Amino acid sequence: MNKFEEKTIKTEKIFEGKIISLQVDEVELPNGKTSKRELIKHPGAVAVIAITDDNKIVLVEQYRKPLEKTLVEIPAGKLEDGENPIIAAIRELEEETGYTTNDLHFVTSFYSSPGFADELLHIYITNELTKVDNPKPGDEDEFVEVLELTLDEAKQLVTEERIHDAKTNYAILYLHALEGRE
Known part of the structure; x- marks a missing residue:
């Protein structure tokens, strides 16, 4: 103890x-x-930092009822019972964006709100995207619009608080740090 x-x-x-x-x-x-x-x-969740061939970040805009507003976020979703996080990440990427990948790399995991929740969020990154002709349908109660933004455009959405969740802020900060190493 x-x-x-x-x-x-x-x-x-x-x-x-x-x-x-x-x-x-x-x-x-x-x-x-x-x-x-x-x-x-909470069963846990996954999120994907997806980068297109022209170096744009694939994001989704959706309404978040607990906040009563729309946010722009990296594609993400909850784990199904016993599901491998990397399989879930590929599934969520396709369902939410119409892209898939065979080249997903683990970035980090973190607890979203450890003061009251046990949700563990796994983040992956890929820059090897393929557009799917007939993507798997998303959840029937989920409505998203896909956006493809440059890192500078995404940073602007952070300042406007349109990107205002932990996982997406982490992703933007991570990409900013990678950019500084190039």
Whole structure:
């Protein structure tokens, strides 16, 4: 046991949905006192930094109900039960953008909001894209528009807060750092 570990005393399941579940854990703190933790359980997700032959970033614009606004993001989606993240990344890339690849490279993984959720997001990159004639259909309740932007155009969307999510901001920062090494 590490000195910061919180021992779970009791778990109460509150909600079980198709994307997340919510539970409240009663925990024993390192000092012996107890507290409650509201936890979101998530199967994990993938995202792809996709670069076209003419060095443009493939992004999708979509409405995000929790924010009540539209964001521009890198293609992404949740993992299915037991799904390999690299397979999920290729699937999401095709469903959301109509592109596929046989050359996907792992960049990093990170927890999106570790204060209350266990979602682990895996990011991949590719610059070997092929347009699919008949791409797999996306989720029937998902509406996206594909954008292809230069890095400078994407940086401008960051300043305008049209790109305003962690994974896409990470992707833009990552591409900016790569650009500096060239």
